[in-house]
Amino acid sequence: MSCVLQLDAGGRLRHFLTVEGLGRxxxxxxxxxxxxxxxxxxxxVKKVPLLRGKTVVNLFFETSTRTRTTFExxxxxxxxxxLNINVAVSATAKGESLxxxxxxxxxxxxxxxVVRHAESxxxxxxxxxxxxxxxxxxxxxxxxxxxxxxxxxMFTIRRHKRDFSRLTVAIVGDILHSRVARSQxxxxxxxxxxxxxxxxxxxxxxxAVERLGVRVCHDLDAGLEDADVVIMLRLQKERMQGALLxxxxxxxxxxxxxxxxxxxxRPDCLVMHPGPINRGVEIASEVADCSRSVxxxxxxxxxxxxxxxxxxxxxxxxx
Amino acid sequence: xxxxxxxxxxxxxxAETLTPGGVWIAEGKIVATGSxxxxxxxxxxxxARGGVIAPGLIDLxxxxxxxxxxxxxxxxxxxxAAAAGGVTTVCALPETQPVxxxxxxxxxxxERAEHAARARVxxxxxxxxxxxxxxxxxxHALGEAGCRAVGNAGRPLANPLVWRRALEYAATYGxxxxxxxxxxxxxxxxxxxxxxxxxxxxxPGIPASAExxxxxxxxxxxxxxxxxxxxxxxxxxxxxxxxxxxxxxxxPVSCDVAAHQLHLTEQALEGFDASVHLxxxxxTLADRDGLRRALAEGTVTAVCSDHRxxxxxxxxxxxxxxxxxxxxxxxxxxLVLALVDEGVLTLPRALARLTMGPAGVLGLxxxxxxxxxxxxxxVIDTEARWPIDADHWYSRGRNTPFWGQTLKGKVRYTLVDGxxxxxx
Numbered sequence: 001m002s003c004v005l006q007l008d009a010g011g012r013l014r015h016f017l018t019v020e021g022l023g024r025x026x027x028x029x030x031x032x033x034x035x036x037x038x039x040x041x042x043x044x045v046k047k048v049p050l051l052r053g054k055t056v057v058n059l060f061f062e063t064s065t066r067t068r069t070t071f072e073x074x075x076x077x078x079x080x081x082x083l084n085i086n087v088a089v090s091a092t093a094k095g096e097s098l099x100x101x102x103x104x105x106x107x108x109x110x111x112x113x114v115v116r117h118a119e120s121x122x123x124x125x126x127x128x129x130x131x132x133x134x135x136x137x138x139x140x141x142x143x144x145x146x147x148x149x150x151x152x153x154m155f156t157i158r159r160h161k162r163d164f165s166r167l168t169v170a171i172v173g174d175i176l177h178s179r180v181a182r183s184q185x186x187x188x189x190x191x192x193x194x195x196x197x198x199x200x201x202x203x204x205x206x207x208a209v210e211r212l213g214v215r216v217c218h219d220l221d222a223g224l225e226d227a228d229v230v231i232m233l234r235l236q237k238e239r240m241q242g243a244l245l246x247x248x249x250x251x252x253x254x255x256x257x258x259x260x261x262x263x264x265x266r267p268d269c270l271v272m273h274p275g276p277i278n279r280g281v282e283i284a285s286e287v288a289d290c291s292r293s294v295x296x297x298x299x300x301x302x303x304x305x306x307x308x309x310x311x312x313x314x315x316x317x318x319x
Numbered sequence: 320x321x322x323x324x325x326x327x328x329x330x331x332x333x334a335e336t337l338t339p340g341g342v343w344i345a346e347g348k349i350v351a352t353g354s355x356x357x358x359x360x361x362x363x364x365x366x367a368r369g370g371v372i373a374p375g376l377i378d379l380x381x382x383x384x385x386x387x388x389x390x391x392x393x394x395x396x397x398x399x400a401a402a403a404g405g406v407t408t409v410c411a412l413p414e415t416q417p418v419x420x421x422x423x424x425x426x427x428x429x430e431r432a433e434h435a436a437r438a439r440v441x442x443x444x445x446x447x448x449x450x451x452x453x454x455x456x457x458x459h460a461l462g463e464a465g466c467r468a469v470g471n472a473g474r475p476l477a478n479p480l481v482w483r484r485a486l487e488y489a490a491t492y493g494x495x496x497x498x499x500x501x502x503x504x505x506x507x508x509x510x511x512x513x514x515x516x517x518x519x520x521x522x523p524g525i526p527a528s529a530e531x532x533x534x535x536x537x538x539x540x541x542x543x544x545x546x547x548x549x550x551x552x553x554x555x556x557x558x559x560x561x562x563x564x565x566x567x568x569x570x571p572v573s574c575d576v577a578a579h580q581l582h583l584t585e586q587a588l589e590g591f592d593a594s595v596h597l598x599x600x601x602x603t604l605a606d607r608d609g610l611r612r613a614l615a616e617g618t619v620t621a622v623c624s625d626h627r628x629x630x631x632x633x634x635x636x637x638x639x640x641x642x643x644x645x646x647x648x649x650x651x652x653x654l655v656l657a658l659v660d661e662g663v664l665t666l667p668r669a670l671a672r673l674t675m676g677p678a679g680v681l682g683l684x685x686x687x688x689x690x691x692x693x694x695x696x697x698v699i700d701t702e703a704r705w706p707i708d709a710d711h712w713y714s715r716g717r718n719t720p721f722w723g724q725t726l727k728g729k730v731r732y733t734l735v736d737g738x739x740x741x742x743x
Binding site for chain 2: 005020097098099117119120121122124125141142143144145179182207208211212
């Protein structure tokens with residue numbers, strides 16, 4: 001279903017809503033394209049004219065400084081005109097429907113919507129209703145998907161590890177509420193990772209999560225055993241109020257990544273986090289800042305990946 | 320008016336038989352079935368050749384939307400849809416604005432229904448004032464105004480003690496209590512079955528235990544109170560088994576399931592299709608098959624439509640933000656007939672679950688074809704295929720997961736009290 005919506009009749013990537021259902025060739029093409037855009041960041045003039053004359057709207061129904069900024073930079077480096085709309089404080093707050101907001105912006109000649117929304121399926125809904133020439137990129141919807149984040153993570157892993165088929169990857173923390181984890185799991189499985197583990201207490205794991213193609217661990221030490229990559233997830237404070245966890249302190253004691261624990265993993269294990277990190281809750285500072293941490297690298301790769309996805313969906317580069 | 324329906328197969332849902340013959344009607348009552356009575360000269364004859372003559376269908380769960388939500392549907396529009404679907408009696412749920420918690424609202428509904436004159440409307444009164452879950456409604460007065468049942472329309476009650484007292488008070492006046500079982504705490508924030516598909520789509524889940532915990536609680540209170548309880552719109556096989564066991568133990572309980580639950584599963588959520596945003600949510604294949612078995616074996620005695628028409632805008636949003644429910648009056652019969660094609664039920668038994676079964680829940684007169692009974696009769700072309708589209712649809716709500724599909728089984732005639740209400 002997602003593929004029907006994402007790929008057009010000619011097999012071109014029209015929207016980027018989820019990693020799920022996209023073949024390995026597509027994921028590699030996105031990463032290869034991102035690779036070709038990396039040099040733009042170190043040029044004297046950090047711009048290429050691929051999307052000149054195109055208008056990109058960052059439509060954020062949920063605040064997110066980092067993701068919005070990287071999408072904005074990516075669009076600007078492709079020479080697009082960019083509009084940032086924080087919908088939480090504009091149209092829909094006045095009672096306008098989501099669809100009316102989209103149609104009004106579309107009438108202004110928009111070519112692409114980058115959508116962040118608190119409800120799962122929001123990007124799908126918008127993609128189903130936009131005009132044929134308009135593309136939609138999912139910048140995170142509910143608990144469902146955050147495909148560009150997953151792709152920048154894969155890009156970072158590939159940079160360091162090359163061969164996915166040898167990798168054991170542990171994803172640790174609040175899997176239940178994480179759109180990032182879902183997209184990472186799909187991407188890792190599509191790229192042929194040897195094993196994907198999810199590590200969390202039962203309260204932070206969705207039912208039937210193993211059907212996504214993961215091994216479930218409730219013990220961090222076991223989850224880290226011989227891991228090549230460990231991805232820590234952000235923990236929201238409200239999980240304590242929702243009776244999902246007793247305290248941050250107990251979470252850190254059981255699932256926090258410390259240097260001592262990291263020794264269970266392979267010596268060259270990458271430490272990743274989609275950010276922003278909670279030091280002392282998910283991850284100890286000594287690990288967040290250690291040589292194996294690629295957390296800041298992930299941020300940089302985010303721009304190249306988002307440039308790639310924008311250029312591919314708008315047909316500015318060959319898919 | 321003397322009327323004869325001839326040349327059909329007459330369905331007896333009691334004996335579960337289909338016999339060639341007809342039905343003869345005079346002054347709104349059935350005079351004879353099978354063979355014509357002596358000296359009967361009909362003023363009009365309806366040819367049922369190739370069709371089945373059956374009792375009019377009785378639907379235990381219908382939102383007519385009036386008063387208060389006329390953009391979604393009116394008593395006139397939805398009873399017209401009922402007639403087209405072969406439904407001659409609808410139980411109108413109390414989720415109106417104002418809520419059907421006073422005799423005045425009940426009388427308004429009955430008057431409008433009589434004026435529309437397309438189907439019988441049996442109002443279900445609100446169990447608590449405003450469906451607020453705290454103060455009991457004036458159930459005696461509601462009973463006098465014509466309610467046979469009361470219910471809280473799936474809205475939570477403040478606590479188990481209020482439930483107990485509501486059941487006891489309803490039992491005092493012989494009112495059946497309709498319960499849509501769902502624990503509000505376990506279901507909070509959910510919009511889809513908590514299972515594999517919701518996990519993948521990231522939709523907040525409603526666990527099966529939200530239903531079974533609520534059923535267990537009410538069953539315990541039925542044992543204390545002696546109230547007669549009908550569980551509406553089950554979605555889990557486990558809940559059906561629990562109610563079946565309780566009924567076997569002698570508790571006065573019964574249950575129904577909505578027709579769409581017998582066909583669709585959580586898989587239908589793929590693509591975030593808002594037309595399958597339903598409450599209770601679509602469950603697993605094992606649940607669907609378990610409900611089918613419970614229906615065939617008689618644990619589930621009725622199939623309802625859980626008709627919830629909406630205006631287009633109600634479904635035009637992100638999945639979780641849309642209003643749950645499907646318009647189902649016109650697809651009720653074909654969806655149940657599809658179970659016959661799939662070997663789940665025989666045709667007479669399938670029709671029994673739409674007629675005699677629901678009639679039994681409320682002690683209604685209809686649901687069978689017998690001399691002296693009101694002539695609520697339908698003629699069905701069981702083999703006719705028809706598209707679910709705007710040209711063949713009467714409900715104001717077009718929010719059905721089956722829109723655009725072709726279903727089998729069409730109503731040729733619907734009669735209420737011997738009057739032809741469909742077509743026409």
